[in-house]
Amino acid sequence: MTVIATESLSKRYPRVTALDRLTVDVTPGVTGLVGANGAGKSTLIKILLGLSPATEGRARVLGLDVATDGAEIRGLVGYMPEHDCLPPDVSATEFVVHMARMSGLPPTAARERTADTLRHVGLYEERYRPMGGYSTGMKQRVKLAQALVHDPKLVLLDEPTNGLDPAGRDEMLGLIRRVHTDFGISVLVTSHLLGELERTSDHIVVIDGGKLLRASSTSEFTQATASLAVEVTDREHDLLAMLDAAGLTVQASGHLLLVDIADDGTYDLVRDAVAQLGVGLARMEQRRHRIAELFTDETDETDETDAGDGAGTTPAAAGTAQEGDGRDAA
Numbered sequence: 001m002t003v004i005a006t007e008s009l010s011k012r013y014p015r016v017t018a019l020d021r022l023t024v025d026v027t028p029g030v031t032g033l034v035g036a037n038g039a040g041k042s043t044l045i046k047i048l049l050g051l052s053p054a055t056e057g058r059a060r061v062l063g064l065d066v067a068t069d070g071a072e073i074r075g076l077v078g079y080m081p082e083h084d085c086l087p088p089d090v091s092a093t094e095f096v097v098h099m100a101r102m103s104g105l106p107p108t109a110a111r112e113r114t115a116d117t118l119r120h121v122g123l124y125e126e127r128y129r130p131m132g133g134y135s136t137g138m139k140q141r142v143k144l145a146q147a148l149v150h151d152p153k154l155v156l157l158d159e160p161t162n163g164l165d166p167a168g169r170d171e172m173l174g175l176i177r178r179v180h181t182d183f184g185i186s187v188l189v190t191s192h193l194l195g196e197l198e199r200t201s202d203h204i205v206v207i208d209g210g211k212l213l214r215a216s217s218t219s220e221f222t223q224a225t226a227s228l229a230v231e232v233t234d235r236e237h238d239l240l241a242m243l244d245a246a247g248l249t250v251q252a253s254g255h256l257l258l259v260d261i262a263d264d265g266t267y268d269l270v271r272d273a274v275a276q277l278g279v280g281l282a283r284m285e286q287r288r289h290r291i292a293e294l295f296t297d298e299t300d301e302t303d304e305t306d307a308g309d310g311a312g313t314t315p316a317a318a319g320t321a322q323e324g325d326g327r328d329a330a
């Protein structure tokens with residue numbers, strides 16, 4: 001069963017192709033839509049809501065055609081826009097009740113659902129204060145609440161962690177996860193940060209320049225984008241040959257060997273090979289490819305080559321390797 005299905009979907013503006021023959025299926029659960037700024041994420045969401053016509057191709061949301069069934073889709077789907085759009089002199093309660101009424105709920109149900117959803121997103125006493133005085137995190141939570149208030153089957157969340165500090169991001173990601181686990185609502189959430197979507201999503205879709213780069217389950221995705229940086233005191237060429245013979249994909253990069261992590265067994269294979277050679281293991285750390293690398297040629301390892309003589313503090317090792325770097329610096 002698919003929640004969203006697009007077929008060769010394109011959106012061309014006079015100067016820009018925002019979506020370029022995008023074909024992708026989104027299944028129930030939480031799906032992360034990753035792409036750099038301008039990749040076409042917001043454009044896709046607007047087309048899915050039936051708010052902006054595609055130039056070419058087709059899309060269905062919950063089985064409905066975006067070209068003809070926009071109003072029905074918007075009744076079944078919640079939408080959290082990217083930018084600040086809340087009237088400053090209205091309280092969260094007033095605003096969310098208004099949005100619930102707009103979605104067709106009768107007054108009493110609108111009030112009850114508003115109280116429930118604001119409680120769910122963690123807004124309590126503040127819900128009666130004008131939103132102009134809210135923090136960014138509180139505003140994002142109101143935006144999430146209004147997307148949920150009419151009990152949709154699917155929500156489209158456009159950059160919900162934008163502008164939040166790390167603690168605020170974690171809270172928002174937790175809330176998003178619970179939208180699915182507690183209420184069974186499917187979620188399509190966009191971000192330009194792969195790392196946060198990996199933690200939250202069951203599936204990941206990556207787009208770049210409006211084109212589909214990759215769509216897979218998060219576990220497959222993480223495996224495919226993780227590598228092990230191994231540094232030995234000696235005989236790295238022998239080690240490379242041994243790991244290669246063991247069926248691993250290995251690249252030499254300066255003093256480092258970068259080993260694709262196939263599964264948990266990869267660590268054991270590397271450890272055993274190092275022991276067999278009788279050399280010292282100077283470093284073994286997992287590296288996540290940065291999203292920028294996914295957008296370029298995946299075999300392009302220039303960053304890593306540069307890192308070779310940087311011994312330990314490699315900017316390319318952003319993400320999971322940071323802990324290791326911290327220890328070196330201490």
Ligand SMILES: Nc1ncnc2c1ncn2[C@@H]1O[C@H](COP(=O)(O)OP(=O)(O)OP(=O)(O)O)[C@@H](O)[C@H]1O
Pocket residue numbers: 013014016017018035036037038039040041042043044159
């Ligand atoms: N109404 C429009 N007219 C012309 N060009 C547009 C319009 N809307 C978007 N674009 C262009 O289409 C491309 C995709 O924009 P889109 O907003 O979908 O990207 P995005 O991935 O959501 O990025 P961001 O998070 O920065 O909004 C960009 O190059 C953008 O400038």
